Amino acid sequence: MDEKRTVKTSKMLSRILRHDPGAVGVTLDAAGWVGVDALLAALARHGRPLSRAELDHVVATNNKRRFAYSEDGRSIRASQGHTVEVDLGLPAAAPPDVLFHGTAERTLQYILAEGLRPMSRQDVHLSADTGTAAKVGSRHGRPVVLAVDAAAMARDGHEFRVSANGVWLTGPVPAQYLRRTP
Template sequence: MPARNAHERTSRFLSLILRHAPDKIGLALDPNGWADVADLLDKATRHGTPLTLDTLRDVVAGNDKQRFAFSEDGTRIRASQGHSLKSVDLALAPAVPPPVLYHGTASRFITSIRQSGLRPGSRQHVHLSTDRDTALKVGSRYGVPVVLEIRATELHGQGQLFHQADNGVWLTAAVPVRFIDFPAK
């Protein structure tokens, strides 16, 4: 189990640095969220989180949610989605979503969602999945899970933009209440 724990710690570290706080280690992201791999390895190690290229490759390849991606030439890395940094634009092309997408949340947030819909909070986008099981897993991270159905095609038809991240996660700015189907009580 120690290897798994190290893998998870590295993944959490990369999420923090590549999504929210590259300045914590003095790393620069380009406008599309890419960081130079050699620079990341050097700065992470100098700031107390030793990383090797092999470890980085293992974490990227082994991440079940494919949170991170290398550039085609392998010299750059970025988070696939989930950025709170407003300066990052993943440059994803708008896409037509499937009829229904799912959002996993915790039951304690349902009252607020019923009032205000889904908002990105500190992130740039609301994250949606194509399957109920993934949404259930996401919701489980925050408490008693609830899976919401989003009438994505209908929302898209009203002019709402959707994007699909490299790892398959669907992104949109917000979801008004009228496009959310809540589970029966």
């Protein structure tokens, strides 16, 4: 599978497994899983044939590790980023003292006044490093990285979870926990 097809397939799977499983006629279970065979059959019915080997390649080579197989390898789901209602079943976890959020410069004033909100997603997504946060922010314009005082949030009762691919998830982040990084 060439790089161009790998990226195109990854984007298609993200849309299906995070936002619109009905686009190909599959249903996610309450935890976001769908059977691999059901997914592959649905893709074929919708003119997007994909082999298990190709799916394995996309899952294994995705630099953001957006997808995960179940322990038995029979089901697949997106690791986070859902706009459809799912419960990933991730346990609460103690975050590092500081986490980071990448955004576009044009949204900075609003965020510093109002805080971070999940918007259409279920959770606010945070990174453990500034490099990842900057990459995320650059998708939306000139990037700005915000430091999140995760230690203070946790002390104040906010819950954190970490997805299979290392993305930290939490609810809304009030503005008092945010500061712009240099």
